Every structure is written in structure tokens, then in C-alpha cells.
Amino acid sequence: xxxxxxxxxxxxxxxxxxxxxxxxxxxxxxxxxxxxxxxxxxxxxxxxxxxxxxxxxxxxxxxxxxxxxxxxxxxxxxxxxxxxxxxxxxxxxxxxxxxxxxxxxxxxxxxxxxxxxxxxxxxxxxxxxxxxxxxxxxxxxxxxxxxxxxxxxxxxxxxxxxxxxxxxxxxxxxxxxxxxxxxxxxxxxxxxxxxxxxxxxxxxxxxxxxxxxxxxxxxxxxxxxxxxxxxxxxxxxxxxxxxxxxxxxxxxxxxxxxxxxxxxxxxxxxxxxxxxxxxxxxxxxxxxxxxxxxxxxxxxxxxxxxxxxxxxxxxxxxxxxxxxxxxxxxxxxxxxxxxxx
Amino acid sequence: xxxxxxxxxxxxxxxxxxxxxxxxxxxxxxxxxxxxxxxxxxxxxxxxxxxxxxxxxxxxxxxxxxxxxxxxxxxxxxxxxxxxxxxxxxxxxxxxxxxxxxxxxxxxxxxxxxxxxxxxxxxxxxxxxxxxxxxxxxxxxxxxxxxxxxxxxxxxxxxxxxxxxxxxxxxxxxxxxxxxxxxxxxxxxxxxxxxxxxxxxxxxxxxxxxxxxxxxxxxxxxxxxxxxxxxxxxxxxxxxxxxxxxxxxxxxxxxxxxxxxxxxxxxxxxxxxxxxxxxxxxxxxxxxxxxxxxxxxxxxxxxxxxxxxxxxxxxxxxxxxxxxxxxxxxxxxxxxxxxxx
DNA sequence: CTCGCCACCTGAAACGTTTCACGTCGCGAT
DNA sequence: ATCGCGACGTGAAACGTTTCAGGTGGCGAG
Numbered sequence: 001x002x003x004x005x006x007x008x009x010x011x012x013x014x015x016x017x018x019x020x021x022x023x024x025x026x027x028x029x030x031x032x033x034x035x036x037x038x039x040x041x042x043x044x045x046x047x048x049x050x051x052x053x054x055x056x057x058x059x060x061x062x063x064x065x066x067x068x069x070x071x072x073x074x075x076x077x078x079x080x081x082x083x084x085x086x087x088x089x090x091x092x093x094x095x096x097x098x099x100x101x102x103x104x105x106x107x108x109x110x111x112x113x114x115x116x117x118x119x120x121x122x123x124x125x126x127x128x129x130x131x132x133x134x135x136x137x138x139x140x141x142x143x144x145x146x147x148x149x150x151x152x153x154x155x156x157x158x159x160x161x162x163x164x165x166x167x168x169x170x171x172x173x174x175x176x177x178x179x180x181x182x183x184x185x186x187x188x189x190x191x192x193x194x195x196x197x198x199x200x201x202x203x204x205x206x207x208x209x210x211x212x213x214x215x216x217x218x219x220x221x222x223x224x225x226x227x228x229x230x231x232x233x234x235x236x237x238x239x240x241x242x243x244x245x246x247x248x249x250x251x252x253x254x255x256x257x258x259x260x261x262x263x264x265x266x267x268x269x270x271x272x273x274x275x276x277x278x279x280x281x282x283x284x285x286x287x288x289x290x291x292x293x294x295x296x297x298x299x300x301x302x303x304x305x306x307x308x309x310x311x312x313x314x315x316x317x318x319x320x321x322x323x324x325x326x327x328x329x330x331x332x333x334x335x336x337x338x339x340x341x
Numbered sequence: 342x343x344x345x346x347x348x349x350x351x352x353x354x355x356x357x358x359x360x361x362x363x364x365x366x367x368x369x370x371x372x373x374x375x376x377x378x379x380x381x382x383x384x385x386x387x388x389x390x391x392x393x394x395x396x397x398x399x400x401x402x403x404x405x406x407x408x409x410x411x412x413x414x415x416x417x418x419x420x421x422x423x424x425x426x427x428x429x430x431x432x433x434x435x436x437x438x439x440x441x442x443x444x445x446x447x448x449x450x451x452x453x454x455x456x457x458x459x460x461x462x463x464x465x466x467x468x469x470x471x472x473x474x475x476x477x478x479x480x481x482x483x484x485x486x487x488x489x490x491x492x493x494x495x496x497x498x499x500x501x502x503x504x505x506x507x508x509x510x511x512x513x514x515x516x517x518x519x520x521x522x523x524x525x526x527x528x529x530x531x532x533x534x535x536x537x538x539x540x541x542x543x544x545x546x547x548x549x550x551x552x553x554x555x556x557x558x559x560x561x562x563x564x565x566x567x568x569x570x571x572x573x574x575x576x577x578x579x580x581x582x583x584x585x586x587x588x589x590x591x592x593x594x595x596x597x598x599x600x601x602x603x604x605x606x607x608x609x610x611x612x613x614x615x616x617x618x619x620x621x622x623x624x625x626x627x628x629x630x631x632x633x634x635x636x637x638x639x640x641x642x643x644x645x646x647x648x649x650x651x652x653x654x655x656x657x658x659x660x661x662x663x664x665x666x667x668x669x670x671x672x673x674x675x676x677x678x679x680x681x682x
Numbered sequence: 683c684t685c686g687c688c689a690c691c692t693g694a695a696a697c698g699t700t701t702c703a704c705g706t707c708g709c710g711a712t
Numbered sequence: 713a714t715c716g717c718g719a720c721g722t723g724a725a726a727c728g729t730t731t732c733a734g735g736t737g738g739c740g741a742g
Contacts, residue, residue, distance in 0.1 A: 014692090051456070055392040279412075357698095358702090
């Protein structure tokens with residue numbers, strides 16, 4: 001059923017090594033032999049066995065990317081960026097989804113290590129040292145942290161400056177005259193979330209505004225955004241914030257739905273700023289102001305760093321690339337009624 | 342660096358086979374030996390080499406899913422459904438993205454075949470026989486078609502009745518009094534698209550309504566939806582449709598944006614119905630009516646069929662599971678101004 | 683005619699597992 | 713004391729590649 005090189009060799013009347021040569025260095029075998037072998041391959045429907053190949057080679061040509069949430073358009077865009085680079089270099093990307101769950105992440109990493117992947121792009125669930133990642137690095141498997149842990153000495157990373165992003169969002173809202181601002185997102189242990197919050201807090205502090213009301217969510221999703229907004233709506237009007245900065249667009253979209261359901265108008269009653277500027281943000285019920293990140297470029301750059309380290313581990317120097325986010329202002333944070341400034 | 346079983350055996354002072362037994366049938370080795378081996382494994386940081394294992398075993402434990410578009414929430418939900426089943430069975434899912442591009446699909450299938458994956462869930466780009474898929478099936482690799490090609494004899498499939506979905510959408514619009522209806526989506530060669538259109542057409546025909554104006558898009562995405570809507574807007578008002586049925590929600594969201602940008606009101610000037618009922622449909626600028634599909638269940642069922650075939654190929658009978666879609670009515674197809682019926 | 687070289691091909695080793703037919707040892711039954 | 717048996721270990725074969733040190737034969741140069 002599964003023809004092997006040996007059978008191909010037999011059928012073509014050549015030796016095993018010759019078939020391998022046809023496969024790997026066709027130029028060094030004479031045209032007629034080559035043709036005979038190719039015919040045999042065709043006739044038998046031979047397909048290389050990658051396990052055997054890898055076993056011999058010691059490593060594979062696939063690059064893995066472990067993301068926090070496949071359902072989040074932010075990550076799918078990062079994936080596409082990485083794919084474009086890796087496939088351009090003749091490799092293959094496999095996508096693993098940790099779903100923000102540490103144990104699933106562990107299982108994925110274990111399997112990937114057993115598979116001796118060529119390299120790993122990963123946005124880890126938790127930010128502390130990940131023994132599994134360290135071990136892979138020690139083993140010589142290049143690891144690039146995506147949107148995480150800038151500054152670790154033993155691996156590259158790409159990230160977007162989340163503190164700046166948080167700052168941009170808070171400054172924008174402060175300039176629009178908001179004093180009571182809420183921050184919604186979580187878990188706060190996620191570095192992204194913590195940084196965005198910290199950026200917002202320091203921007204507010206600089207303006208002598210009170211720190212934001214923080215509503216923590218268990219994960220970043222539309223439904224947790226709804227729940228958080230419900231909480232905010234339930235506050236007495238005097239303490240209720242006039243603006244919400246959400247840690248990502250999914251949360252913001254959920255919040256938008258809940259606010260609207262409670263009869264609150266956005267931005268008139270409550271302004272809203274999201275994060276990521278996913279494609280759906282601009283098309284929301286109220287077009288969502290958001291902090292834009294260069295998602296595909298994040299993926300591309302991460303993949304480039306990985307391939308670079310992979311092809312020349314000797315001269316490779318770990319780098320930490322940080323991109324700048326941008327504020328995209330839309331209706332959700334701009335009062336429609338004339339009242340400029 | 343990469344310790345092998347042999348080194349573990351040496352260090353533990355046992356034979357190679359014993360280490361393997363500790364790994365695979367710990368119960369048949371005496372507790373003290375087991376412990377010694379485990380310590381050696383620990384100390385050396387030994388990690389099984391999956392290539393070698395697979396080579397010996399002849400196949401891997403990973404299941405691949407090849408989707409048309411990772412960025413489409415429809416597919417990410419299908420993936421999650423499949424993941425839940427496969428991981429429950431101790432396997433692993435890798436996600437490959439064809440992006441609707443036949444050549445990328447081919448490359449992915451080639452690589453997956455070389456990797457001797459345990460099985461394959463796939464939504465192929467084109468609907469005709471895929472020689473690569475046939476070959477994999479012949480090779481004994483179970484293939485389940487997702488949302489495609491129901492009725493092929495040599496493989497299982499799961500799908501949602503797209504003809505019915507198209508019918509539901511068209512009936513809904515016809516009942517709301519629309520006569521000139523457009524169908525937007527493409528490529529028309531995609532079975533989903535063709536079926537949804539066919540369903541809509543037959544529903545209209547049964548009511549003696551004219552067939553829909555078909556605007557074909559190169560792919561199903563937000564941006565192509567925008568372009569298509571621009572075209573429709575450019576039509577003279579007398580010929581312009583009063584309702585648009587889009588082949589999926591991405592297209593519908595794009596159309597919604599374009600219509601709004603041109604100052605047309607939805608649903609008053611043009612009604613809109615999408616397909617898939619992705620999470621973002623309900624949160625759109627005008628909440629989108631849509632045809633809901635059981636996305637996660639689609640993935641779960643596909644994975645179950647696959648595992649079933651994989652574990653007992655002898656008794657397996659190929660099945661074709663078809664789910665029913667449902668209409669979710671929201672504001673985009675309901676006139677706000679009182680004028681019920 | 684002989685030598686050396688080149689082009690081409692061969693065969694075996696090695697990669698790290700798993701599996702399986704066999705040893706070995708100790709102990710209870712006879 | 714001997715036999716048989718069970719429990720535990722062993723070692724080699726096999727999986728399908730790739731690689732590499734050599735073989736072989738033909739041909740031009742001397």
C-alpha cells in the first residue's frame with residue numbers, strides 16, 4: 001500500500017541510494033535513470049515518508065505557532081503574516097490553540113517538542129518563565145515570543161508597545177473631557193492587559209485624574225465584555241464611568257451590545273475605546289474607536305526572526321522588536337452632538 | 342543535547358527495551374527499575390522522538406484540518422469543535438489554511454500525506470474530485486469532507502443543508518414583500534455558494550418572483566462585500582434590488598458598511614440577510630439577520646466520524662451527516678417603521 | 683595499450699523507536 | 713533435589729530515509 005523507496009528502486013532497477021538522489025539532487029543522476037525512477041515513483045504512487053526523513057535529518061521543516069485564541073481575529077492575522085514568510089521559505093506552519101488554558105498549552109508544547117519542530121512562535125498563557133520553553137531553547141529549538149515578554153535574554157520577541165497603546169486610549173478619552181473612566185479586561189495577569197491598564201493609569205495620573213475603575217474579566221471575549229458592561233451599568237449613575245477602555249475589541253463589542261441593550265447610548269452616555277482594531281470594529285453597531293496594531297507584520301517579523309535564528313544559530317543575536325500602536329478614532333468615542341472639544 | 346532512549350538506558354543501567362517498556366507499559370516493569378529509569382529520564386531531560394516513533398508505528402496521532410479561511414469565524418468555530426473531540430481522544434489537531442487557494446491547498450495536502458497524518462478534515466477549495474484526496478483515501482488515511490461534497494462514496498462528510506439555508510433566506514425576504522432581490526457571493530464554483538444561491542432561486546421561482554440579480558465576488562470577505570455593494574448602489578434606482586442575500590456574514594458586513602457609506606439605510610432602503618450567524622453578526626451597525634449553522638457541532642461530528650473510521654476501518658461505513666440551518670431574524674431585514682407584514 | 687579521471691551508481695550505516703522471541707532467576711510444589 | 717512457572721529483562725530486527733565512502737566502466741591523453 002505505502003510504497004517505499006526500496007520498492008521504487010526495485011521497480012526502476014536501480015539502487016536505493018539512486019532513488020534518494022533523484023529525490024534530493026536530481027542533477028547528479030543521468031537523465032535516463034532519472035526518468036526511469038520518476039516513472040516508477042509515478043506508477044507506485046510513492047510518497048516520501050516524512051517521519052523517516054526527519055528521523056535522519058534530526059529536525060523537521062514545520063514551524064508551529066501557539067496562539068491564545070484562534071477565534072480572535074487578532075491572532076488569525078498574526079498567523080497569516082507568519083505563514084506568508086514561512087511558506088515563502090518552503091516551510092509549513094501549524095497552528096495550535098491554547099485557548100488561554102495553561103494545561104492545553106503544556107500539552108501542545110510537549111507534543112511539539114516531541115515532534116522536534118523547526119521552531120516555535122508562541123504567545124504563552126502566563127508570563128513567568130515557562131520551563132518547557134526554556135528546555136526547548138536549550139535543546140536548540142528557536143523560540144520567538146509573540147506579543148510577550150520583551151527583554152528575555154534567551155529568545156527573540158516581537159511585540160507592540162501596550163503601555164503606549166493604553167496611554168493613547170486614556171489620553172484620547174481624557175481629552176474628550178472624561179473624568180471617570182473604566183478599564184475592562186482580563187485576566188490582569190496577562191501582560192498585554194496589565195500593560196494597557198498601566199499605560200492608561202499613568203496617562204490619567206499625569207493629568208491628575210483619578211485612576212480608572214478596573215473591571216476584570218476572566219478572558220477576553222465578547223461574552224465577558226457583556227457581563228462586565230452589565231456590572232458597570234448597575235452602578236449608581238453618579239459613580240458610573242462616562243467612558244470605558246476595553247483591553248480588546250472583542251470585549252468592547254460585547255460591552256457595546258450590553259450598553260445598547262440597557263438603553264445607554266454610545267458615545268453620548270458612555271464612550272468606548274477598544275484595542276486591536278480588528279476588521280469588525282469599524283463595522284460595529286457604533287463604529288468602534290480602537291488602538292490599531294500591525295498584526296500581520298507582527299507575524300511576519302516573528303517568523304523572520306525565527307528563520308534567521310534557525311538557519312544560522314551561531315551568529316544569531318536575539319532581538320526584541322517593538323512596534324508602535326496607533327489610535328483610530330471612530331464614532332464610539334466622539335460625541336455626535338456638536339460639542340467639539 | 343538530545344538524549345535518546347539508549348542513553349537513558351545506559352544511565353539507568355538497563356536495556357533499551359526496558360526503557361521503552363517504562364514509557365509504554367509501565368505496569369510490566371518492576372517498581373524499582375521503573376523508578377531508576379524515570380530518574381534517568383528526568384536527569385537527562387529526555388524527550389521522546391516522535392519521528393522515530395511514528396516511523397515505527399507507521400502513522401501519527403495528529404489529525405489535520407484544512408480550512409478555507411482561518412480568518413473566518415465560521416471556520417475557527419468548526420476547528421474548536423473538532424479540537425474538543427480529538428483532544429478528548431488523546432490526539433492533536435493541526436490547522437492548515439488554504440485561504441481558498443488551490444495551490445496552497447495542494448501543498449498542504451502533500452505535506453500532510455508525507456507526514457502520514459492519522460486523518461484529515463478538509464473543506465476543499467474546489468468540489469470536483471481531488472486526486473490528492475482520493476490518493477490519501479486509497480492509502481488508508483481517513484478523510485472527512487467538511488461542509489462539502491455530500492454523497493461521495495469513498496469518504497464521510499458533514500455538511501449543513503445550504504440549499505435549505507438559501508431557501509430560508511429568500512423566503513424570509515419574499516415574505517417581507519421584496520421582489521427585486523440580489524445574491525452576493527462567490528466564487529460561484531464553491532458548492533456552498535452555489536447551493537445557497539440555488540436554494541434562494543428555487544424559493545423565488547416557487548413564488549413566481551424573478552430570479553435574483555447575482556453579483557459574484559472573487560472570495561467571501563468583508564472587502565469583496567463592500568465592492569459588490571458599491572456595484573449594486575451604482576445601479577439606477579428602478580433596477581436596484583430592495584434586498585440583498587449575502588453568501589456569508591463577512592460579505593454581508595462589508596455590504597452593510599458600503600451601503601451605509603453611500604447613505605442608504607438598512608433595512609429601509611435595502612434589506613440584508615447574511616449567512617453563518619457569526620458572533621459579530623448580532624453586533625453589527627445594524628444587527629444582521631443571518632442563517633445560523635451549528636458550527637462547533639459540525640467540527641465535533643466530523644472529528645467523531647474521523648476517529649471512528651480511524652479506529653475501526655473494517656467495519657466503518659461512510660456516512661453523510663447533514664444538519665439543518667436556521668433563520669435568525671434581526672434588524673437588517675425588518676423594517677423599523679411600522680408596516681408589519 | 684595503459685593510466686587516470688570523471689560520471690554515475692551502489693551498499694551499508696545510522697537516525698531513535700517499538701516489538702517480540704528469548705533468556706534468567708527465584709520460588710513453590712512434588 | 714528437581715521441575716515448572718511467573719515475573720522481569722534483554723537484544724536484535726525493523727520502520728524508511730539520507731549520506732558517504734567506494735566501486736565500475738568508458739574515454740581521452742600519453
